[in-house]
Amino acid sequence: MNHADAAEKFNKDFDRTTWHDETLWWVRQKRDRAAFAIPEWEQLRETASQIKHNVLSNLDNYLIEFEKNAQKSGITVHWAADAHEHNQIVLSILKSQGVTEIVKSKSMLTEECHLNPYLTENGVEVIDTDLGERIVQLADEPPSHIVLPCIHWKKEEIGVLFHKHLGTPEGCADPVLLTHAARANLREKFLTRRVAITGVNFAVAETGEFVVCTNEGNADMGAHLADVHIACMGIEKIIPKREHLGVFLRLLTRSATGQPITTYSSHFGKPREGQQMHIVLVDNGRTVQLGREQFRNSLKCIRCGACMNTCPVYRRSGGHSYHNAVAGPIGAILAPNLDMTKNADLPFASTLCGSCSNVCPVKINIHEQLYEWRQVLTKSGHSPTAKTLSMKVMSAVLSNPTVYHLSGKIGRFAMANAPFVVNNSFNPWFKQREMPEPPKESFGEWYKKNRGEK
Amino acid sequence: MKVGLFIPCYVDQFYPQVGIATLQLLERFGCQVSYPAKQTCCGQPMANSGYEHLTHDCNRLFINNFSEFDYIVSPSGSCVLHIKDHLHDDKREGEATHVRTHIYELTEFLTDILKVENLTAHFPHRVGVHQSCHGQRGLHVAQMSELVAPPFSKPEKLLKMVTGLELVKLDRVDECCGFGGTFCVAEEAVSVRMGIDRVDDHIKNGTEVLTGGDMSCLMHLEGVIRRRQLPIKVMHIAEILNAK
Numbered sequence: 110m111n112h113a114d115a116a117e118k119f120n121k122d123f124d125r126t127t128w129h130d131e132t133l134w135w136v137r138q139k140r141d142r143a144a145f146a147i148p149e150w151e152q153l154r155e156t157a158s159q160i161k162h163n164v165l166s167n168l169d170n171y172l173i174e175f176e177k178n179a180q181k182s183g184i185t186v187h188w189a190a191d192a193h194e195h196n197q198i199v200l201s202i203l204k205s206q207g208v209t210e211i212v213k214s215k216s217m218l219t220e221e222c223h224l225n226p227y228l229t230e231n232g233v234e235v236i237d238t239d240l241g242e243r244i245v246q247l248a249d250e251p252p253s254h255i256v257l258p259c260i261h262w263k264k265e266e267i268g269v270l271f272h273k274h275l276g277t278p279e280g281c282a283d284p285v286l287l288t289h290a291a292r293a294n295l296r297e298k299f300l301t302r303r304v305a306i307t308g309v310n311f312a313v314a315e316t317g318e319f320v321v322c323t324n325e326g327n328a329d330m331g332a333h334l335a336d337v338h339i340a341c342m343g344i345e346k347i348i349p350k351r352e353h354l355g356v357f358l359r360l361l362t363r364s365a366t367g368q369p370i371t372t373y374s375s376h377f378g379k380p381r382e383g384q385q386m387h388i389v390l391v392d393n394g395r396t397v398q399l400g401r402e403q404f405r406n407s408l409k410c411i412r413c414g415a416c417m418n419t420c421p422v423y424r425r426s427g428g429h430s431y432h433n434a435v436a437g438p439i440g441a442i443l444a445p446n447l448d449m450t451k452n453a454d455l456p457f458a459s460t461l462c463g464s465c466s467n468v469c470p471v472k473i474n475i476h477e478q479l480y481e482w483r484q485v486l487t488k489s490g491h492s493p494t495a496k497t498l499s500m501k502v503m504s505a506v507l508s509n510p511t512v513y514h515l516s517g518k519i520g521r522f523a524m525a526n527a528p529f530v531v532n533n534s535f536n537p538w539f540k541q542r543e544m545p546e547p548p549k550e551s552f553g554e555w556y557k558k559n560r561g562e563k
Numbered sequence: 564m565k566v567g568l569f570i571p572c573y574v575d576q577f578y579p580q581v582g583i584a585t586l587q588l589l590e591r592f593g594c595q596v597s598y599p600a601k602q603t604c605c606g607q608p609m610a611n612s613g614y615e616h617l618t619h620d621c622n623r624l625f626i627n628n629f630s631e632f633d634y635i636v637s638p639s640g641s642c643v644l645h646i647k648d649h650l651h652d653d654k655r656e657g658e659a660t661h662v663r664t665h666i667y668e669l670t671e672f673l674t675d676i677l678k679v680e681n682l683t684a685h686f687p688h689r690v691g692v693h694q695s696c697h698g699q700r701g702l703h704v705a706q707m708s709e710l711v712a713p714p715f716s717k718p719e720k721l722l723k724m725v726t727g728l729e730l731v732k733l734d735r736v737d738e739c740c741g742f743g744g745t746f747c748v749a750e751e752a753v754s755v756r757m758g759i760d761r762v763d764d765h766i767k768n769g770t771e772v773l774t775g776g777d778m779s780c781l782m783h784l785e786g787v788i789r790r791r792q793l794p795i796k797v798m799h800i801a802e803i804l805n806a807k
Contacts, residue, residue, distance in 0.1 A: 112750070120756050141709075457750070462700065467709035468709045480611065507572065510603055548579050552570050552581075553570075
């Protein structure tokens with residue numbers, strides 16, 4: 110289902126759309142309060158953007174530096190060209206351990222690679238330990254938001270879900286009790302699983318360490334209790350130096366949820382004694398995007414989700430309408446790189462209002478890239494034939510003043526005298542909006558009469 | 564000062580009173596204004612739909628119509644932004660550059676070029692401003708709520724010079740109305756929902772007259788208002804600044 114159809118379905122429930130919009134707008138307001146408390150906020154954004162600029166221009170060297178330093182610390186480094194190779198690497202580590210049950214904390218990369226279904230098909234049970242992700246996992250759904258995976262679920266609905274899966278009392282919708290139930294259930298998994306997968310927020314080239322940010326401590330709990338820690342990261346997560354964390358950690362959570370910092374910003378530098386630590390560095394289209402000059406800045410993304418929370422379209426269509434692991438404005442500029450045919454609709458799911466680009470903590474010009482993707486997709490034949498035809502007609506009319514004036518006259522005459530020509534169910538404008546009332550004369554006609562042609 | 568009046572296609576066809584008010588305002592401030600009769604459209608409907616490559620003829624026509632003026636002024640921030648960002652011509656890039664760098668949205672022309680400090684307008688109503696995205700985030704006629712930066716608003720500065728006028732404070736000061744060009748039909752459900760929410764904000768805060776610098780957003784909001792028979796009038800800011 111394309112975005113417009115999914116969004117129409119989403120909007121059928123008016124009150125739920127209101128609730129979804131207001132919930133996310135509340136997060137945007139929290140972001141505003143956090144950002145406005147930092148006088149040098151705009152300078153921080155610029156600095157972060159420039160650091161990432163440097164990273165993207167020297168990615169190959171930073172990756173090699175990171176690998177060397179990580180290996181020195183006893184971390185095993187793997188390279189995956191694409192999602193499939195990433196999944197194979199993870200599975201091969203699990204097989205070498207003889208493990209069929211694992212825990213995993215939040216990682217949008219593993220969502221992007223569809224690791225969970227792959228492991229399930231291969232006989233491995235994956236338990237997502239982030240509370241929001243656990244909820245959507247129990248509901249057999251993908252996350253609808255990269256930071257707030259179950260933001261589309263109401264607490265009453267989670268109560269029903271937990272009653273079914275975790276045995277909470279029927280009708281219980283108390284967030285504290287539900288969270289306790291999830292915690293008790295997850296505790297047993299943490300204690301018994303021998304392998305833990307985590308994502309990576311930042312990987313530091315100069316030290317070979319990586320940083321994982323969570324609010325729940327679930328990444329730490331998983332990694333510290335497991336014999337084997339596998340960290341999966343996209344290659345763009347590299348930063349040159351540890352001191353750069355001082356910029357990114359200040360921006361990340363203020364942008365994401367309005368908190369000053371994540372509850373846990375954990376540095377993983379080397380395996381503890383007897384533990385194995387693996388890092389899987391994944392390309393999966395990133396080097397292709399790096400080569401697309403007008404889109405390469407999209408790789409600066411630190412996955413804070415601020416562009417989603419501010420996006421008036423995302424708030425009123427929900428994350429699932431973007432049919433991609435990463436939804437919202439950033440998803441709409443990343444997804445076509447992965448599959449133009451499947452994701453040709455996404456860059457059009459925007460009014461180009463520009464709010465996304467201006468909340469982005471690394472200053473990605475998201476709305477300009479949406480515009481550029483529209484051009485690229487159209488030129489490479491991913492636009493419907495009927496649309497191309499109507500655009501050609503429009504262009505012919507609008508570039509010829511005589512035809513334009515005549516069409517305008519005929520159009521206004523028809524609207525005034527035979528309104529059913531436009532006021533019908535085939536006109537999407539008219540479904541929920543009145544057409545403008547056609548005036549007797551155009552401005553051009555008035556001008557000619559009143560001022561004469563100059 | 565020779566000013567070329569650029570009246571976008573849909574304003575020409577549906578809102579002649581906006582063109583008239585813009586013309587009269589500029590003349591009141593002593594501009595020598597001409598309206599080139601052969602103008603049509605800026606080409607944005609094609610470009611934003613992914614067909615920028617079909618806008619060459621529109622670009623050529625636009626340059627023919629407007630390259631001779633000192634300034635080009637239009638009552639539409641969105642169309643002005645499109646020209647500023649995308650008007651090019653391989654053979655006449657010098658003229659294209661002149662047009663791109665001398666085109667102004669009406670309120671920024673009044674405040675920045677004419678440096679208007681006084682108006683003789685009178686409009687005794689509660690007025691709510693719809694701050695259109697392209698004017699605001701594109702042309703910076705007002706500060707956007709996302710940036711940690713001092714607030715300002717050129718349209719509101721002008722409206723404050725109108726006697727009797729009371730500005731309405733909104734809950735969401737600069738959320739998009741959902742028009743978005745072809746978005747308004749391609750993503751009809753979200754577009755309308757955004758329009759409804761914008762209008763609700765105005766209703767809730769007591770707007771009598773909803774105004775703005777972009778007639779396209781206002782056309783969309785007016786369509787929602789009229790269908791739902793809500794007690795709000797929609798007027799372009801030029802009409803209010805020109806009100807006696």
